[in-house]
Amino acid sequence: MSALLELQDITIRFGGLTAVDEVNISIDSGTIRALIGPNGAGKSTIFNIVTGIYSPTSGKVLFNGEDITGTEPYMITQKGIARTFQNIRLFGKMTVLENVKIGQHCRTKSDFLSAVTGIINPVVKKEEKEIEENSLQALEIVELADKRYEYAQNLSYGEQRRLEIARGLATNPSLLLLDEPAAGMNPLEKQTLMKMIRKIQDMNLTIFLVEHDMKFVMNLSDRIAVLDYGRKIATGSPEEIQKDPDVIAAYLGKDVD
Amino acid sequence: MNQIFESILDPYYMQVLTLLGIYIIAALGLNLITGATGMFSFGHAAYFAVGAYGAAILTVNFGFPFYIALVAGGLMASLAAIIIGFPALRLTGDYLGIVTLGFGEIIRVVFLNMKITGGAIGLSGIAKETNLSIVIVLVMVTVYIMYALDNSRFGRALVAIREDDIAAESMGINVMTYKMKAFALGCFFAGIAGGLYSHLILYINPSDFGFAKSFEFLCFVVLGGLGSIPGVILGTTVLTLAPEFLRAVADYRMMIYGALMVFMMIIRPKGLLGDVNLHRIFFKKKYQKQANRSTAAGG
Numbered sequence: 001m002s003a004l005l006e007l008q009d010i011t012i013r014f015g016g017l018t019a020v021d022e023v024n025i026s027i028d029s030g031t032i033r034a035l036i037g038p039n040g041a042g043k044s045t046i047f048n049i050v051t052g053i054y055s056p057t058s059g060k061v062l063f064n065g066e067d068i069t070g071t072e073p074y075m076i077t078q079k080g081i082a083r084t085f086q087n088i089r090l091f092g093k094m095t096v097l098e099n100v101k102i103g104q105h106c107r108t109k110s111d112f113l114s115a116v117t118g119i120i121n122p123v124v125k126k127e128e129k130e131i132e133e134n135s136l137q138a139l140e141i142v143e144l145a146d147k148r149y150e151y152a153q154n155l156s157y158g159e160q161r162r163l164e165i166a167r168g169l170a171t172n173p174s175l176l177l178l179d180e181p182a183a184g185m186n187p188l189e190k191q192t193l194m195k196m197i198r199k200i201q202d203m204n205l206t207i208f209l210v211e212h213d214m215k216f217v218m219n220l221s222d223r224i225a226v227l228d229y230g231r232k233i234a235t236g237s238p239e240e241i242q243k244d245p246d247v248i249a250a251y252l253g254k255d256v257d
Numbered sequence: 258m259n260q261i262f263e264s265i266l267d268p269y270y271m272q273v274l275t276l277l278g279i280y281i282i283a284a285l286g287l288n289l290i291t292g293a294t295g296m297f298s299f300g301h302a303a304y305f306a307v308g309a310y311g312a313a314i315l316t317v318n319f320g321f322p323f324y325i326a327l328v329a330g331g332l333m334a335s336l337a338a339i340i341i342g343f344p345a346l347r348l349t350g351d352y353l354g355i356v357t358l359g360f361g362e363i364i365r366v367v368f369l370n371m372k373i374t375g376g377a378i379g380l381s382g383i384a385k386e387t388n389l390s391i392v393i394v395l396v397m398v399t400v401y402i403m404y405a406l407d408n409s410r411f412g413r414a415l416v417a418i419r420e421d422d423i424a425a426e427s428m429g430i431n432v433m434t435y436k437m438k439a440f441a442l443g444c445f446f447a448g449i450a451g452g453l454y455s456h457l458i459l460y461i462n463p464s465d466f467g468f469a470k471s472f473e474f475l476c477f478v479v480l481g482g483l484g485s486i487p488g489v490i491l492g493t494t495v496l497t498l499a500p501e502f503l504r505a506v507a508d509y510r511m512m513i514y515g516a517l518m519v520f521m522m523i524i525r526p527k528g529l530l531g532d533v534n535l536h537r538i539f540f541k542k543k544y545q546k547q548a549n550r551s552t553a554a555g556g
Contacts, residue, residue, distance in 0.1 A: 051427060077429035085427075091420035094413070095537055101410075102417045106429025108410055112442060115409030116402050124409075131410065146548070149541035171429055 003062075004029040004206045005081075005175055010049060010059035019045045020056070021230040027175075032197065032207045034217045036241075037227035038250060043210040044086055046227075047177050050208075051083050052076040063175070078106045082168035083177040086210070088160050092153035096144055096163055099152050100135040103170025107134075138166040142196055158189040162196070169200065176200065178209040182216050194220055218242065226250065258390040271389055272457075277497045278392035279453045282399050284477040284493045285486065286446025289403065291475070292484035293412065294439040295419030296346065297354035300361025302470035304334040304444035307364065308451025309461050310374050313383045316456070318373070323386040327452040334448025335441040337364065346436045349422070361471055369463040379462030380455070387457035395453070399446060403486050415439050416484070447474075480521055482528025491529050495521075 007025040011018065020042040027033045035043050048054045050061055052073040061069045068076055082103070091099050108131055110124045118124045139145040142162040147155065152163060161181055168176055181197070182190045190213065197220060201207055211217050217224060218238040226234040226241060228250040234241060241247055262271060287301045312330030315321040321329070345356045368374045375381070406412040414435050417425040426432045455461045473496070481492020499517060503510040521529065 053423070053427075072431075073426045074429045074431045077427060083427055085424065089421045089424035089427075091417050091424065093420060094416055098413055098416075101413055102425070102428050102430070105410060105414055105417075110410050112406060112409070112411045112438060115411045116405050118405050118409055128410070149537060149544055167428065 002029060002065075003027060004064060005050065005208065006060075006062040007046070007050070008060040008062065010046070010056045010061070012045060012049060012054060012056045019230050020049070020227075022059070023227070023230075023232045025225050025232070025235075027206060027208055029174075029206055030201070030204065031222040032201055032209070032220055034221035034224045035208065035210045035227060036212070036214075036217055036224060040229075041227040042230040043227055044179060045230075047083060047179055047208075047210065050076075050177060051081060074106065077171055077173075080172070080174040081177065082171045082173035082175070084161070084164035084168055084179055084181060086179040086183070088157075088164060090152040090160055090163060090167070092151065094152060095149050096139065096152055096155070097132075097135055097148040099163060100138050100166050100170045101131050103138065103167040104131045104134055105171075107172055134172075135170055138169040141169060141199060142166045143192075158185045158193075161185065162193070165196070165200075173205065175206045175208060178207065178211075180210055180212065182211055182213050190216055259388045262389045266389075273498070273501050275387060275389045275392050275457055276454075277494060278389070278396045279387075279450045279457065280474075280477065280497055281396050281490055281493045282392075282453070283447045283450035284474055284481075284489050285399050285403050286443040286450070287474050288443075288478050288484065288486070288489045289406070289415070289446070290440055290443035291478055292482075292489065293407070293419060294415040294436060296436060296440065297350065297357070298440075298443075299354050299358035299468070299471050299475065300341075300364070301444075301447055301474040302466045302468070303361035303364035304338060304447035305451040305454070305470065305474075306368060306461075306463070306466035307334040307337045307444075308448025309455035309466070310368055310380065310451075311448065312452030313380050313455040313461060314373055316384060316386070317380065317382055323384075323456060327449060327456075330452035331445045331448035334451065335445040338441045338444035339437060342437050342440045346433065346440060358468065358471070362468065365463050365466055368466070374463070377463065379460055381460045383455055383459045383461070385456060385459055387453045392453060395449065399449075400486060400490070407486065411435075411438075419484075476518065480518065480528055482525075482531030485528065485530045487535065488528050488530030495529070 003026040005027040007023055010020055010023045012020045023046065035046065037043055049056050052071050055070045060067055063079060063081060068079060091102065108127050110127055114121055114124045136145055139148060142165055144159060144163055144166060155163060182193055185193060194216065197207060221238060223235065224238055224241045225232055226247050233246045233250060234244045283305055287298065290296050290298050308330035311333040312326040315326035315329055316323055341360045345353060345360060348356055369377055414430045417430060418432055418435055422432050477493040477496055478489050480496060482488025500510060500514055503513050506513060
């Protein structure tokens with residue numbers, strides 16, 4: 001297996017604050033990787049660097065061996081990285097189906113001139129049909145197909161999180177970044193979500209997730225990286241991480257003596 | 258076709274209805290910018306003016322045929338929008354509103370000081386080319402285009418940008434390009450409407466296209482319902498016809514007009530038809546019917 005995503009010595013400073021400090025992470029294709037750490041450790045910042053919202057102060061992001069550091073976010077999505085947001089960012093006044101169709105945007109072409117000829121233009125019609133089919137497929141995966149004509153803002157919290165995943169899937173990514181996918185879900189919803197993520201992994205996708213729920217992370221991930229104050233303090237399998245003294249110290253505090 | 262209208266309507270109502278059609282075209286253009294894409298533009302009258310002057314100068318000074326001048330006026334308005342959009346569209350929200358207001362005033366002042374536009378004296382001697390039937394056809398074409406855009410990949414991208422530009426960018430939409438396209442396209446319709454206007458009124462003057470006019474366009478859109486095509490048409494109709502029908506109460510006309518606006522915003526804060534999305538209602542009904550049928554067949 002080759003590394004799909006590689007972060008090399010990523011550092012980012014906001015003024016005097018070093019939010020992420022020389023972090024190296026390498027994610028193998030087809031695996032589920034978790035990134036954990038206390039609040040403010042820099043997890044979401046790393047996601048924002050990978051997706052191009054922030055440019056790192058130094059270091060490189062390699063995707064499929066290609067340097068994508070500092071590329072515009074929409075270009076990065078076209079290259080095959082999709083994401084969800086920690087504080088859900090759906091298009092509230094669009095329907096569930098339209099939200100997912102937006103995900104298909106970067107895989108399709110028609111523009112305003114072709115939109116106007118849409119009624120008679122077979123190319124546009126065919127494309128629109130494909131968009132619809134692909135979007136419905138993504139909705140089936142997260143079990144929201146029967147809510148397709150609801151407004152996104154009217155969905156429950158857990159459903160909104162799943163819709164974000166479907167929208168990300170609709171961009172046909174090879175890497176899916178999930179920022180706290182289980183936040184605010186009840187145990188039953190978390191169970192379903194875990195199954196969905198497994199299903200997505202089976203579709204040949206690589207998953208990189210940030211999550212606070214330890215049970216969720218330990219059950220799901222192949223490997224875990226731990227951040228504390230912007231530094232990576234450990235990497236390993238769930239078992240190794242649970243025993244790691246640095247990780248325990250970061251989460252529970254150190255003994256005085 | 259226009260003879261039929263002339264035989265049943267008196268010239269005054271013809272004029273009012275033609276003007277209404279022109280305003281609907283301009284308001285639908287603004288709706289694409291403010292309603293669909295969520296960019297506040299307080300300078301729409303400026304692009305209306307570019308179209309009005311552009312088309313009028315072409316027909317009066319250069320003898321262009323009306324229709325070519327009309328399209329050229331629209332394209333000039335688009336060009337102005339693109340030039341202004343480059344710096345302006347990097348801003349969002351209230352800041353964008355203020356900048357578009359500023360640029361709108363700049364365009365008006367430029368017209369006030371140019372020789373070819375006749376300066377403060379204005380431009381006269383324009384031939385009457387616009388009539389009700391032409392405007393009706395163009396309104397229908399505009400409504401069709403707006404509906405087609407609404408349900409296309411292009412239109413969805415615009416709405417996504419309005420709802421959340423960071424998420425839209427993360428979904429692979431080039432936000433800046435799409436904002437520019439929406440702005441240029443919306444101003445194109447303003448330009449077309451402007452060209453129709455100058456060939457209806459036959460005399461134009463920079464003071465016709467001041468901030469008050471921009472604000473009027475914005476009222477049409479907001480009061481009708483941001484982003485709703487039937488809403489914008491209804492809003493424009495109500496606000497254009499109300500002052501005409503209120504002529505009976507002479508002195509109190511504008512007071513009642515103002516009160517009407519306040520009242521409408523209180524009872525329908527999202528605009529008259531702000532929440533109505535015909536397309537969605539239609540598809541939801543159709544889908545539910547299908548779902549019911551399949552469960553009935555299954556059970």
